[in-house]
Amino acid sequence: SWELLQKKVFQNKSCLSELYDVSLEVAKRCKGLPLVVILVAGIIKKKMEESWWHEVKDAIYSYLGESEEYSRGTVHLSYDNLPDYLKPCLLYMGMFPEDHNISASNLINLWIAEGFVQDVESGRLEEAAEGYLMDLISSNVIMVSKGGRYNGKVKYSQVHDIVLHFCLERSREEKFMLAVKGNYSNFRLSDWKESRVSFSFSDGLSEIASKTRKPFHQHLRSLRMTLIKGEVSNWSAFRQFSKLRLLKVLNLSSHRVGRLSSAALQALIHLKYLAVSARKFNFHPESHLPHIETLIVLCPFSRTVLPPIFWKMKTLRHVEINDVVFDLKNNKKWISEESSKLENLRILKQVAIKIGADDNVDVLLRRCPNLQELEIGILCDEDSVEICQLESLTQLQILRLSIDSFQLNVSKLRLPLHIKKLVLRGTRIESIVSSIGGLPSLEYLQLVLPTFIQLKEWCLGDVTFHKLKLLKLECLNISRWDASEESFPLLERLVIKKGHELEEIPLSFADIQTLKQIKLVQCKNKSLKASALKIKEEAEAIGGSDIIDLIVKDKGFEDAKKIITALKGKGISATEAAGFCWG
Template identity: 40%
Template sequence: MHHSDPYHLPLLTLEESSKFLQKKVFQKECCPSELFDVSQAVAEKCEGLPLVVILVAGVTRKKKMEASWWIEVEHALFSYLGKYEEYYLGTMQLSYDNLPDLTRPCLVYMGMFPKDHEIPIHKLIRLWIAEGFVQHVESVRLEEVAEDYLTDLINSNLVMVSKRWYNGKVKYCQDALVGLITGKSFNQELRSVISSGITYLDAHDWVDVLSRRCPNLEEFCICIRPSGGRTCNLELQGFTQLQTLEISSYAVLPGFQLPSTLKKLILQMPLITTETVSMIAELPSLEYLKLEKSEFESEQWCFGEIVFNKLKILKLTSLDISTWDASEESFPQLEILVISWCWKLKEVPPSFADILTLKQIKLIQCKNESLEASTLQIKEEIKANEGSDRLKIINKVSSNQTRIDVFEYLRASNLQTYVQYRIHRKVDSPAALSTGIILPFNAFSSVWTSTLIKLWESIVEPVQFLRGVNEKRKEIKGKCAC
């Protein structure tokens, strides 16, 4: 195997260091003549190390036109470099100590990411905000303030840009002070090492710790597993900035409390009581609610006087309910209703025709024909009362469900003289079959029975099945013509 000795990069000469430093500090401008000598003195202190030159430039750039600041940096370099065995660590410490108090914890927090890891900017900014590092500024979004912090760190050469978007904005970054920052993140308890895999924590402990460590948390996802018959009292009021919450619980949550700031809630739990629904309805800012894979106290879901004042989107998925009783006053601002896999549900409450903000009802994998009929009835009533088509009805069914429906229909038809099956739902099928299938049988009923069974056993996708039916139809039609 061919081997070559590594090439050792030479150190910068004094002239190269001076030019490099001036270029990093003054960018496209020329170094003023009155600062030339002091800038060369600072460059000499960099010992020809490019990284040290870059870091010193980041410190000096803040007051680049003040000779007194250059002199102060030169003296600071001499002081810091005498305390550190590693030359560059002294320069890093100098750069770190000259950071504003607001941006220093943001830089230290970057030590939680692995070495040489490209950090997504959107993720980093959200973490800074959740940790409470970003100061509130009147009439300015927290994200914009955080972006200013990042710009300061980049201009100080403490954070390196890895990738940019097409418009020039930073997409990924890396911290330049890996060794120093990693140590400080441990010392300031901003980072910890997890030596094992997933750790299960007691709900009381982690909720309390997390609410104190991340008071500005905006999005949170919780999965709670059964704990030997114990109940879990989930109290989340401490998260005063929480806007999105997803709870997937396999245990009973008898008395959980939610923060009033929630705008979006996704809830999955063994039992949803009337008290739970009432408590959710009292959230003053809730706009999005999804209830999934849950059971109620009975198959009849009665709202009574419960009102969701600001709810705009309601999604019901795999709920064990057959009857839903609610008035238009229960959802005065509702815009979108999505019902998925609720096979028992018979109808959408007729009163939904009186919800003036309702724009769309979407049904996904709902087999009950009366449910679809009720949505169409609501649409017709709105059109009759208002003369408008503001309500859009969407009924989606998967390819597998289409295949099952076709087979069940053909079986139910008893293979009479003519069997007509019209596909009302859009499926990925040949254009010739998109409007309807007419299957003539006459004397070939027994042949069709065995053929259908064989087709049913061999099909993988409904398109294959439909194509097979069409080919057999043509074959039989040809025999009849003869």
């Protein structure tokens, strides 16, 4: 217990001498229960003071009983020691199913829509909510299930089962939220006082709504429905929404319906968060949601066209719609007006834009001046030769750019200087590689289906990616790659996926002192795998330790790896051992 407590409180540092004795007493109070140790660590590390640690130790003493009850009591203690503004954020985790990996971005949007994030500067709600999440993680009541590989940011989180059960119990006591699982018949409207409800069954809402009229629409502010695994949803009670006029949050993304129109949601004038799934989604030209902040539409089977009314949704912060198209020809009047700016929009994903003589993409981008993340696909007319410019998006940090034509000239593409993550798909990479290398903040670069003027060869020359930490190459069509260690002075991870023709990774990568991992996924070329092993061996010889983690996602590689390790133990080099295994 003491070792785990010290690790959670002091990380890699030693325990402070004045806290050593009390830390032993605190660890003893934890009864050897890992969850209790972790939760207590989250409390005591808030103040590195002996008096505070004794206070926590005495509080733990009052929570005695069986192991499970003792753990729950410690969760209660952790909850009581949270600031008031974080308590609803933790209880809200009860809206999600057990063992569910919760997207940090999605959770932040929900907290904002619920009004939990307040008293912050305009336009900085996401940053404040992210701070809330990090505070809860620091308190050890929320766990990181997946973090960003290049920037350390949290991508997914979850809570321990005992923490979840506490959230559910406390939510019932405070009438904060109700979670209903199994069959809808287990749900009694007479017991329902909460304004937030999470259903974990597919067909029950229509039945519940039909039982009575008033309780359903009078209380409901937030609704989440989770499709139970193995069931197929045939629920299409959108006609019921006219009763839910006070809804702020509606998450039906696990329930795919046939056709859905925004007109069916017109009555929900207070709605701030909407996530739905449909085979076809139509934006009604005259109806819109005046307070909507997050709009997520999963519609993978058909293209969605945004009408002019979209530019009236002034409160939008996050838009994600599968294969959505801006109707620029019919929107020109709207997007050319200064009043049509979406000043609050921060994230715009999966949008497709056709460029040609009649379309002015630059004007459109100026209508979204504060974008921080953009995922855009460029559709080209036959006469299209020049790509649109993105430099006006001065706050953009993440860009995913996909181009459907190899003929498009991207040599004059100008990117915002502050981009940290860049994903390019189907791009003639050689003509813009020097521009990419000139991005001073770029940490993540992914190239998918890149094309090369010099077929089968990619020579970087003197191009340097000064801050790049992660390089991911996917579906390469080259056999030779020429690059020096000076091109990637801070590289930490190299990922190559489906690089079937690439013969080897430049051996100069062994001299990159920051390189921690090489990952090969579905790469058939045996010499490529051998070169990765060679780089690992050379780096070990230089650094004197196993500093590069080599991961190969390939059938049969693990067996070969064991043989290679055995042969290396007999003095055979990694390259020779690889040659023995792979011929």
